[in-house]
Amino acid sequence: MTNATATSAGAPPHAPTGEARGTTPDQFEPSSQAAAPVRAADRINSLDFIRGIAVMGILVANIVAFGQPFNAYTYPEAFMVDDGDPGGWLWIGQFVLVDGKMRGLFTILFGAGMYLFMERTWARGGTRGLQAWRLFVLLLFGLAHFFLLWLGDILAMYAIIGFLALACLRWTARAQFVVGLGAYFFGALVYTLFSFPYFLTQTSLGEGEGMAETRAEMAAGIDTALADDLVDADLIISGNYAGWLAHRVSEDWYFPLFNSGMFFLETLPLMLIGMSLYRFGFFSSAFDRTRMVRWGWAGVIVGGVLSLLIGLIVKDADFGYWAANAAFLSWSPLPRLAMALGLAALLVVYSPAWTGWLAERVRAAGRAAFTNYIGTSVVMLFVMHGWALGLFGELNRPQLYLLTALTIGLMLLWSKPWLDRYRYGPLEWLWRCLTYRKLFPLRR
Template sequence: MSSQALATRHITLDALRGFAVMGILAMNIIAFALPEWAYVAPGTYGGDSAADKVSWFLSFIFIDGKMRGLFSLLFGASMALIIERAEAKSENPAKVHYSRMIWLLLFGLAHYLFIWWGDILFLYAVIGCIAYLFRNWEAKRLIKWALIIYGLGFLLYALQFGALQSMQYMATQPGADASIVAQYKEVVESPDFSIDASAEIAAYTGSYADIVARRWGDISNLLFLILQSITETLPLMMLGMAMKKNGFLTGEWERGDYAGWARKMLIPGLLVSVGLALWVVSSGYDLITTLGNFLAWSMVPRLLMTIGYAALLIMAIQSFAGSAFIGRVVAAGRAAFTNYLGTSILMSTIFYGYGLGLYNQVGRASLWFFVLGAWALMLLWSKPWLDRFQYGPFEWLWRSLARAKLQPLRK
């Protein structure tokens, strides 16, 4: 493929990235505005109103993990595209890639320490370094091993939470064995299952110095996130690389193929997700049941729906490619790095003590107003900016640092 052909932007990839960066905020808003437990356990923080419960129910089914999954697919696809472009220009692809990943890691570290604890850039940089090793694999081999790694991750979580939920069941039965009851109490009364967020609330409603100090104290969480997420993030990146190579994510398949994959992925994914959400509700938002569904049992439907969403969105993008709305989504996707970091700066300023101080003051349902406002901002600023400039502000900075040379910004 010629370097000129590779230089052409893939509108489908850009638009998908735009939808993903907007969608990921819809779940991240919980982590901006409420204690960390609210993100995984709806029975802890976030309001007890019917609207708040419906908000959690719909978010769990339609959003949680799916937009992050789509973001991971697109990261893998973009990585494959950048490597192809480097090779077409006779550049050293390893140097180009690892330079980008090192600077992304530093961006992620700064983002975590000084802006928001929910950073994924550090994770993506580390996993991206690993994913590079598979750059020359053909699409079928990438898909095969991605599914194997994902399956192993699911098996590990299933064994862990299957055992935990079995122990809970046996310990709560009439006449339960005393040793099992004691073992169960030891687990649920351990610090890992403490939902007391008083220290967290005090820190995030305090000064900026308090917040940064807390982050430095918890910096090991970045490494824990890698261990926790590698069996999901790495295979998703590998799938993204494969779906770039076989033309799926660049919109090169027939419309009927996309429709078929959307049906095959979304219908079972939705049905299982609804069942899992109902299970959590019927348990009275029991903490172990909620964690099991959040971390383990939702992994398979999450993957199905991520791929189904990609197919469905590609069809929508192709159908409305000439519309003003898709044009703005494309621009938001081209500036996804800036929009991701920008929403962190905006939301942390709104909710943390050094800003408006709304932390732990707004319920789940009401947080949607902040999400809609941020979406409007993304769509409003991205296109006018990119009509005048070649890159978003943080995209330009990342590119300039990775290439050790200021890149031209104005068109």
Template sequence: MAATDAQTGGSPSPARLAPIAVKDRIFTLDMLRGWAILGILAVNAMAFAWPIAIEMDPSLAPPWPHDHANILGEWAKDVFFQDKFRSLFSMLFGVSIFLIGGTRFDEARGPLLLRRLLWLGLFGLIHGFALWFGDILLHYAYTGLLVMLVRSWSSRALIWTGVSLNLVFGLLSAVTALMTGLLPGAGQQQGGNPFGTTQDQLMQIIQAYQSGWPGALIENFKSAVILQLVSLTLVPVTAGLMILGMGLFKAGFLSGRSPTWIYVLLLLIGGANLAAFAWYDWQFYAAPHGAPDPTKGMAGVLGSFAPLITLAYVSLLILMTRFGLKIITGVFAPVGRMAFTNYLTQTLIMTTLFYMPWGPHWFGTIEPGRLWLVIGAVWLAQLIWSPLWLSVFTMGPFEWLWRCLTYWRWVPLRKTADA
């Protein structure tokens, strides 16, 4: 099996450097990847539908009612999705670096991994600057070029390094949130606004997006430039998550081979964090906009350790799979096998709805409460179309294109009898 070669660190012959067959895939990774790609949309939806400055500037009053539906919509996104699914996808990307590249000294797989990351960077440039500024592919590509250098480390070294990097970032974020919450007059939203947007400029941005091309393209390009610069500061965080994911896979955790008690323990720890965060965050969001933080920064402190909740999600899904509920967790696997395609089609669907010239131009009109209806519809579509596509083809269309470019040869797409 191709996955086994990578796991054992063996160096396969060039003849064996073929795409992983369907029968060789690791179910747990596909399932977790599908869960991650669906959850990412719940966070990204706001950035498709509204100027990103709304979530980054405490002085900007959101142009929607502060009613129960919108409070609940924002709270649910923040508590259950924000940073949790990006963390999971980053961990899984670290796993893919190891599975594709093998050990650092693998002379056959190393160049293959390098080409894969370089092509991903090109996809990210096109995606981010031509379609949607919130692209993460370019960030993953150049961060992956660093992480690939440590893929031969032991699981213990990888896990300790990944945990250390995430712990440093979590503590810094927690201290910042706590100090911000204790400052007199600290507003409801945490953080600063690198966009420097005023209320009038906010409305101008909304109008520009609603006008379609070229207004939306110009605004998207400006936001993409800023976000890519900001993303450079997040390299240590993302690299830490990728390294942690690689270590957890080598240790057997992400493939579902760890002892049951480890999953139960992480589920309890992450679940406790989630419950406390949910309680404090509700007070945070329910407070009038611009009012002092009623939690004195505790919501931000608990939210700084999102990877704990991520690992609780992973543990729950693996335990469900292990104890007879694979019929439920299995619905995410086809979505995960087409994660690249589903990520990009989320962009195509959402940009069509919100600001593409051929769409209805919903940008700046769908409030957070109602936005969940759009998210749910896209989830349903991808849960249905992924297994239908894979009943005929071995991989998603964008996976196929990426793989052809990586291997620099035509890769069969349609299923054969032994696929």
């Protein structure tokens, strides 16, 4: 859901086109020399800008689950107060414009970042062992984020699936793209199976003889899920952080593994697509601008219209639990892919011309996306938990969006001044030091 950052580990002034610099020569593999981290002059600005948009958008997607029981993310009735969304149009707006699209962008960028990191590593005679260590460090960050801060972490999932993506790094760019796209379509087909509960419980297909018991079991499943949410909510509201942490360790410990299995057929394909797009020169404007604009708008419009139709189906089903879950998991993968790729294309094309103060702050937020991603969870910990401001369960959807805007403002406020004085964001710096097992200078 939320989303891990694909923090750039080093980028050449221009991305490779075709296979010229995208191959991974065997002669580089045996050496153990480590690569150096990225220099400021070697960054691809479009990656930073897209990453900045994505990290802000991910907060928009996750804010309901930060401030209300986790199932409220998809199911409005899980709100502990009136959700403040008559007609459900805010739900639909978020579903169409944000949900899954920002995670899709992040995953594509993560794949691009993996290959970008390895390109520099191979160029210095390093091996994939360094990337494996880097992913292990990310896994530790993700587990700490999950257990100490927030249930919706995806850093651990990215690290786990990233270990599998290591095996694909030496494929040709074309193979990465074809396999990634094919696997994504296969996954979209598999995910349609998860819409079965909706058809069974909210359509006439489940009204046949012998189905009453199954429908009752599914209704009980909803009650169980909401009851589990309330256990977590009570611990947060009471300010019992130790009890909340114990509950996370004893009852929810398997979530990172579960999410890795559940979203594997979406996440790994998008990583492969991200690797191939980087190697084709997609992020450095190597593609024809007119075609990028045409295909970008086509992806956004077609994906947006299809997402709107799905949202209207959920609205017609009164935003029922299984309808909402089917919309997120089963029906939206293909519209989500179209919009994520379309948004990426448009941001690559248009962002170089955006040089004002706001655009520069968005790029800075993208350069510090790892810190901003985890930092928002820290902020929400203080805002929501009973031992601090204690606003969990108190805010409706519009109020949560207002909180989101304030938090995004905080991201934009601190990121650029910090990076004007320091080489990396705080967690970006720590990740680099742990990756290379070397203390790098932080201050410029």
